[in-house]
Amino acid sequence: MARNHFLHACFYTVFGLASHMAFAALQANTAGLTEPGDEWLNYGRDYTEQRYSPLETIDTNNVDKLGLAWSFTFPTNRVMESTPLVHKGVMYVTTSWSRVFAFNAKTGEALWEFNPEVPKEHLINSCCGPVNRGVALWTQNGETSVFVGSFDGRLIALNAETGEQRWSIRTTPENSHYTITGAPRVVDGKIIIGNGGAELGARGYVSAYSAENGELVWRFYTVPGDPAQAQESPALEKALSTWGGKWWTVGGGGGTVWDAMAYDPELDLLYIGTGNGSPWNRDIRSPGGGDNLYLSSIVALRPSSGEYVWHYQVTPKDSWDYTATQHLILAELNIDGQQLPVIMQAPKNGFFYVLDRRDGKLLSADAYAQVNWASHIDLETGRPVENPVADYNKTGGSLIWPAPFGAHNWQPMSYSQQTGLVYIPAQHAAGYYSKDEKFSFTKHRWNTGVDLWEMRSHADPVIAKATMDAIVRGYLTAWNPVTKEKEWEVEHPEASNGGVLSTQGGLVFQGTGRGEFRAYHADNGKQLWSFGTDSSVLASPMTYAIDGEQYVAVSQGAGGAIVLAVGRPRPQNSNNPNRLLVFKLDGTQTLPPVLASKAAVRNTYEPLNSASRELIAQGDKLYERNCATCHGGSANGSGVIPDLRMMSTKTQSEFVGIVLGGSKRHSGMVGFYETMDFAQTEAVHAYINHRAAVSLEEEEYSWWDQIRYWFWYYSARLGDAFPWLANALRDANMSP
Ligand code: CA
Numbered sequence: 001m002a003r004n005h006f007l008h009a010c011f012y013t014v015f016g017l018a019s020h021m022a023f024a025a026l027q028a029n030t031a032g033l034t035e036p037g038d039e040w041l042n043y044g045r046d047y048t049e050q051r052y053s054p055l056e057t058i059d060t061n062n063v064d065k066l067g068l069a070w071s072f073t074f075p076t077n078r079v080m081e082s083t084p085l086v087h088k089g090v091m092y093v094t095t096s097w098s099r100v101f102a103f104n105a106k107t108g109e110a111l112w113e114f115n116p117e118v119p120k121e122h123l124i125n126s127c128c129g130p131v132n133r134g135v136a137l138w139t140q141n142g143e144t145s146v147f148v149g150s151f152d153g154r155l156i157a158l159n160a161e162t163g164e165q166r167w168s169i170r171t172t173p174e175n176s177h178y179t180i181t182g183a184p185r186v187v188d189g190k191i192i193i194g195n196g197g198a199e200l201g202a203r204g205y206v207s208a209y210s211a212e213n214g215e216l217v218w219r220f221y222t223v224p225g226d227p228a229q230a231q232e233s234p235a236l237e238k239a240l241s242t243w244g245g246k247w248w249t250v251g252g253g254g255g256t257v258w259d260a261m262a263y264d265p266e267l268d269l270l271y272i273g274t275g276n277g278s279p280w281n282r283d284i285r286s287p288g289g290g291d292n293l294y295l296s297s298i299v300a301l302r303p304s305s306g307e308y309v310w311h312y313q314v315t316p317k318d319s320w321d322y323t324a325t326q327h328l329i330l331a332e333l334n335i336d337g338q339q340l341p342v343i344m345q346a347p348k349n350g351f352f353y354v355l356d357r358r359d360g361k362l363l364s365a366d367a368y369a370q371v372n373w374a375s376h377i378d379l380e381t382g383r384p385v386e387n388p389v390a391d392y393n394k395t396g397g398s399l400i401w402p403a404p405f406g407a408h409n410w411q412p413m414s415y416s417q418q419t420g421l422v423y424i425p426a427q428h429a430a431g432y433y434s435k436d437e438k439f440s441f442t443k444h445r446w447n448t449g450v451d452l453w454e455m456r457s458h459a460d461p462v463i464a465k466a467t468m469d470a471i472v473r474g475y476l477t478a479w480n481p482v483t484k485e486k487e488w489e490v491e492h493p494e495a496s497n498g499g500v501l502s503t504q505g506g507l508v509f510q511g512t513g514r515g516e517f518r519a520y521h522a523d524n525g526k527q528l529w530s531f532g533t534d535s536s537v538l539a540s541p542m543t544y545a546i547d548g549e550q551y552v553a554v555s556q557g558a559g560g561a562i563v564l565a566v567g568r569p570r571p572q573n574s575n576n577p578n579r580l581l582v583f584k585l586d587g588t589q590t591l592p593p594v595l596a597s598k599a600a601v602r603n604t605y606e607p608l609n610s611a612s613r614e615l616i617a618q619g620d621k622l623y624e625r626n627c628a629t630c631h632g633g634s635a636n637g638s639g640v641i642p643d644l645r646m647m648s649t650k651t652q653s654e655f656v657g658i659v660l661g662g663s664k665r666h667s668g669m670v671g672f673y674e675t676m677d678f679a680q681t682e683a684v685h686a687y688i689n690h691r692a693a694v695s696l697e698e699e700e701y702s703w704w705d706q707i708r709y710w711f712w713y714y715s716a717r718l719g720d721a722f723p724w725l726a727n728a729l730r731d732a733n734m735s736p
Pocket of ligand 1: 198199275276321323
């Protein structure tokens with residue numbers, strides 16, 4: 001061990017010297033991105049992506065005086081995942097549909113807006129809504145540009161002063177499943193952009209474009225293509241032997257680079273996180289086995305050329321949607337008496353990884369959440385030791401912790417240099433995985449190879465609610481990456497809460513799914529302040545200072561994968577207003593009122609429940625296959641997009657035209673005439689009306705339902721505490 005570290009130290013020194021000259025040339029441009037001071041210049045603040053600010057005017061003693069300085073209500077009402085950037089007194093923030101807004105960061109005055117006019121029908125390719133997480137900034141020849149990836153696959157450069165478009169290029173193939181939701185990054189005048197789409201079918205890649213004119217500089221594919229063709233890089237030639245079957249025809253392999261990146265200017269390495277396999281089910285994707293490089297991996301690339309340098313595969317043989325696209329953080333940690341440059345990640349699979357970022361050597365990997373797919377990560381081999389329950393193709397179906405939503409998803413975590421802790425917006429949920437026996441690749445649908453109908457919540461609403469309440473929850477987890485232990489934890493009643501910011505004021509900021517924005521003591525998790533919002537706060541907060549005054553900003557808006565899939569109550573009377581909230585000490589502003597609620601207008605329909613059982617059962621399966629990923633499992637609407645149980649009489653009469661003909665194409669609901677016929681549409685219609693009738697009955701539980709609720713609640717709690725028991729009950733058909 002000691003010898004290894006010595007070699008690392010030598011390597012680091014020699015490499016550091018060799019790259020010093022190139023580094024000096026870069027310094028002028030990258031200075032801001034390594035030391036932003038009062039500003040916030042990159043998605044994760046600076047190149048380390050720590051989301052830790054040295055600002056300390058707002059601290060543990062005065063945070064209770066935090067109040068609203070200004071706010072802005074956006075003309076959108078979908079999920080907000082954007083982190084604002086602040087440079088030279090101007091704030092740049094994005095909304096759903098990839099719209100960009102610029103504000104005077106001190107006064108809140110709106111300066112300009114850019115709308116890339118994303119075709120709404122591209123929504124059919126989304127896993128989780130028309131999300132955007134933010135912009136990148138780069139100054140060249142005295143001119144600052146703002147870069148945004150549009151949902152339909154364009155990379156666009158804007159004049160930072162006026163919002164006028166400088167250039168726009170396509171970075172994904174026309175008419176493909178790819179989407180862009182992540183923020184671009186900039187290294188030495190090159191804009192780095194990835195994309196998503198592995199649920200529907202995609203081959204992952206990341207590209208670099210010239211900031212000046214949008215010319216492609218390099219592209220790195222994360223998985224090999226058809227082996228009959230020459231592969232694009234030596235790294236892919238090497239990866240070929242880890243694949244089997246015809247992955248390029250059944251979903252493209254996956255491994256999309258849809259979110260996390262980080263850059264080390266000293267090592268001149270760009271780190272990317274790659275996504276899940278496409279399809280999820282490894283026996284369908286790569287029959288005959290293999291690790292399937294470079295799925296679910298952290299990969300280090302040379303940012304000038306896109307050349308592969310090293311990789312660490314977080315989840316070999318991924319079969320569970322366990323992406324390694326979650327937030328990557330660079331830090332220097334003192335491990336066994338040595339100061340080491342590390343990269344850290346809490347990917348979906350539930351283990352917290354610390355790697356030496358010079359060569360990808362695994363230093364530690366420990367469970368930060370409940371996990372039953374693997375017993376541990378073997379530090380000798382660097383590989384997980386899978387439990388038999390994980391192989392659902394063999395077991396015939398298993399309850400596996402974590403669920404596809406992950407023990408941690410896109411919500412950014414934060415590393416505090418002050419406490420040495422990593423604050424993880426973690427979550428707790430299990431998923432029932434079983435093989436989709438009838439799998440065939442279908443364009444514009446989820447192609448997972450997992451039976452999502454089996455995975456959906458129980459058809460009985462009482463049992464569904466009881467199990468959801470019992471096993472799905474969220475955490476803010478303070479993880480010590482050196483001692484590999486949890487130091488403290490705050491529990492949230494739901495999964496999917498906000499991203500995290502930590503500051504030198506000793507504070508940790510996080511929003512909640514229920515609709516609160518909170519500050520905690522970074523040492524012990526004590527809640528010190530809270531602000532009631534009128535929608536979920538899922539995006540990450542950021543902080544900046546102007547004229548010596550510190551501000552904390554966050555955007556609000558509900559939605560995203562877990563919310564769309566399982567639905568959940570949002571703050572009362574909420575029409576999901578998308579807002580930007582900016583706080584300062586002694587701020588006195590209040591939120592403007594919400595405009596008339598659409599939900600109230602929609603809920604006028606008296607459902608009929610006269611369809612036959614057979615028709616409803618047929619509609620149930622068709623619904624889960626075609627509609628559930630957007631409109632919610634079991635037709636439990638999230639309130640983010642129309643809840644089908646609340647269709648108006650007008651919508652009822654236009655149902656066939658909407659579903660088959662695509663008459664609401666302009667708002668994102670395309671026609672399904674290619675894959676469904678009239679009779680099937682009628683079955684789905686009958687099923688939705690049946691669900692509407694059942695849901696109305698849910699409002700008041702009879703005494704019998706209450707007994708059933710608590711019975712299933714405690715059964716699920718027991719199964720949650722002992723996953724083997726939950727699986728044994730499942731096998732015996734004795735559980736929800
Ligand atoms: Ca995925």
